[in-house]
Amino acid sequence: MRKIFLGIAALAMCSIKLSAQAKNPVIHADVPDMSMIRVGDTYYMSSTTMHMSPGLPIMSSKDLVNWKLVSYAYDTLVNNDEMNLDNGKFTYGRGSWASSIRYHNGTFYVSTFSATSGKTHIYTTKNIEKGPWKEISFRPSLHDHSLFFEDGKTYMIYANKKITLVELKEDLSGIKEGGINQVIIEDVSQPSQSVGASSLGEGSQLFKVNGKYYLFNITWPRGGMRTVIIHRADKLTGPWEGRIALQDLGVAQGGLIDRPDGTWFAYLFRDFGSVGRIPYLVPVKWEDGWPVLGVNGKVPETLSLPVSKGLIPNIVNSDEFTRKKGEPALPLVWQWNHNPDNSLWSLSKRPGYLRLTTGRVDTNFLTAKNSLTQRTIGPVCTGSTSLDVSNMKDGDFAGLALLQKNYGLVGVRVEGNSKTIVMINATGGKPVEAQTIPLNQKTVFFKAECDFTDRKDVADFFYSLDGKTWKPIGTQLKMAYTLPHFMGYRFTLFNYATKNVGGSADFDFFRISDKISKK
Numbered sequence: 388m389r390k391i392f393l394g395i396a397a398l399a400m401c402s403i404k405l406s407a408q409a410k411n412p413v414i415h416a417d418v419p420d421m422s423m424i425r426v427g428d429t430y431y432m433s434s435t436t437m438h439m440s441p442g443l444p445i446m447s448s449k450d451l452v453n454w455k456l457v458s459y460a461y462d463t464l465v466n467n468d469e470m471n472l473d474n475g476k477f478t479y480g481r482g483s484w485a486s487s488i489r490y491h492n493g494t495f496y497v498s499t500f501s502a503t504s505g506k507t508h509i510y511t512t513k514n515i516e517k518g519p520w521k522e523i524s525f526r527p528s529l530h531d532h533s534l535f536f537e538d539g540k541t542y543m544i545y546a547n548k549k550i551t552l553v554e555l556k557e558d559l560s561g562i563k564e565g566g567i568n569q570v571i572i573e574d575v576s577q578p579s580q581s582v583g584a585s586s587l588g589e590g591s592q593l594f595k596v597n598g599k600y601y602l603f604n605i606t607w608p609r610g611g612m613r614t615v616i617i618h619r620a621d622k623l624t625g626p627w628e629g630r631i632a633l634q635d636l637g638v639a640q641g642g643l644i645d646r647p648d649g650t651w652f653a654y655l656f657r658d659f660g661s662v663g664r665i666p667y668l669v670p671v672k673w674e675d676g677w678p679v680l681g682v683n684g685k686v687p688e689t690l691s692l693p694v695s696k697g698l699i700p701n702i703v704n705s706d707e708f709t710r711k712k713g714e715p716a717l718p719l720v721w722q723w724n725h726n727p728d729n730s731l732w733s734l735s736k737r738p739g740y741l742r743l744t745t746g747r748v749d750t751n752f753l754t755a756k757n758s759l760t761q762r763t764i765g766p767v768c769t770g771s772t773s774l775d776v777s778n779m780k781d782g783d784f785a786g787l788a789l790l791q792k793n794y795g796l797v798g799v800r801v802e803g804n805s806k807t808i809v810m811i812n813a814t815g816g817k818p819v820e821a822q823t824i825p826l827n828q829k830t831v832f833f834k835a836e837c838d839f840t841d842r843k844d845v846a847d848f849f850y851s852l853d854g855k856t857w858k859p860i861g862t863q864l865k866m867a868y869t870l871p872h873f874m875g876y877r878f879t880l881f882n883y884a885t886k887n888v889g890g891s892a893d894f895d896f897f898r899i900s901d902k903i904s905k906k
Contacts, residue, residue: 417663663875782886
């Protein structure tokens with residue numbers, strides 16, 4: 388009997404071990420356009436956050452599954468009206484796009500390009516987690532480029548469909564005159580033409596493995612799905628031969644990463660509705676000098692990697708807004724919507740609170756400065772906050788929002804001596820005042836619950852007068868990933884003025900959970 392029991396116990400332990408595997412997506416949050424390197428036993432990944440500030444986030448991991456934010460390559464991409472939300476201008480959906488991360492001769496390099504600045508930007512540091520970062524920039528803006536070092540020279544491969552190789556100056560300050568500058572692939576989408584003309588041929592990421600060059604790109608055949616194309620060559624200048632590498636679930640755009648044990652993966656992402664573009668890992672085997680992606684051509688649900696410990700606290704996190712001496716004012720999980728005015732926010736004027744003070748008159752939430760954001764996460768999540776309205780002025784509007792073009796929010800609006808709780812729903816693209824409730828106290832609590840399960844993409848808003856009993860308000864927000872914003876929904880704390888400047892809103896905390904209330 389004891390042997391039978393031990394046998395059953397052993398089988399149970401084996402079952403637990405087998406089930407304790409990583410699952411795709413490895414990050415159920417908006418982390419698109421990944422570029423990845425391994426330095427020793429540590430992986431580093433850069434990604435896109437476009438119009439957010441600071442920008443060009445850097446994450447680290449020891450196992451390819453559990454990632455944490457460690458740095459941003461820049462505080463400010465550029466100071467212009469678009470990035471500053473000044474004079475009616477904005478840069479939603481632009482800012483900085485796909486980056487390329489490299490480690491060369493003891494220095495980390497992260498490069499990106501921007502339609503907002505019209506430039507290619509290269510950031511360098513000796514210490515990727517602590518900085519400081521130095522910037523070099525030049526014109527033009529090289530689309531979806533891949534930075535590459537070889538034989539004392541620096542190159543970029545870039546463009547859409549007609550892929551071009553250029554050599555950079557030694558100081559990286561621009562394209563080298565008289566250096567290599569040639570089209571190396573006339574139409575990078577050509578291998579996918581058999582399933583219909585492609586609308587894309589971009590996302591270049593270049594690798595060298597065992598003396599051969601491998602170029603990853605994304606195409607999107609008409610009537611098909613996002614597709615991984617890989618080209619191979621013996622020389623950078625070609626000739627290049629290409630083939631379809633993966634067509635499954637629309638998981639595409641990324642590149643190769645190896646582990647210290649000699650196994651390989653492709654890191655890619657998937658458009659997944661309103662939560663954004665979410666990272667996947669796909670096992671890679673090498674056959675006849677080609678990387679073969681997936682398991683029988685499919686993206687597996689489970690991976691022979693350590694199980695995820697969750698995205699809280701390393702990708703998103705709660706914040707009580709209390710700070711010890713020496714701590715940064717804002718943890719890395721926070722980013723401002725466009726460039727902030729740093730004179731108008733504080734965690735010291737009222738210790739234990741985030742104070743957002745108005746400095747100009749705005750017409751709506753999307754034009755407001757100093758809106759503080761962090762990612763939503765899937766499959767479900769909840770964000771909540773406490774707001775003290777004592778110092779708000781006539782015309783001020785402050786609260787908790789879910790930021791995207793079709794946004795939703797709940798907040799307090801001050802009109803004369805009266806205060807009203809307001810829920811606004813912009814499901815249809817235009818803001819609709821769904822419900823108003825009089826407020827007769829100085830503190831109110833707000834909550835937003837997001838359900839991204841199977842692209843359900845709905846959110847509900849709640850308010851509370853005591854922080855314990857929650858009441859629904861307004862109408863359900865049908866979330867949508869729109870190209871004008873090009874970003875997954877974000878929890879946002881905001882305060883803006885419509886009449887008078889100088890009023891302030893005090894947020895006592897922001898708390899995020901990977902659960903929603905049962906209905």
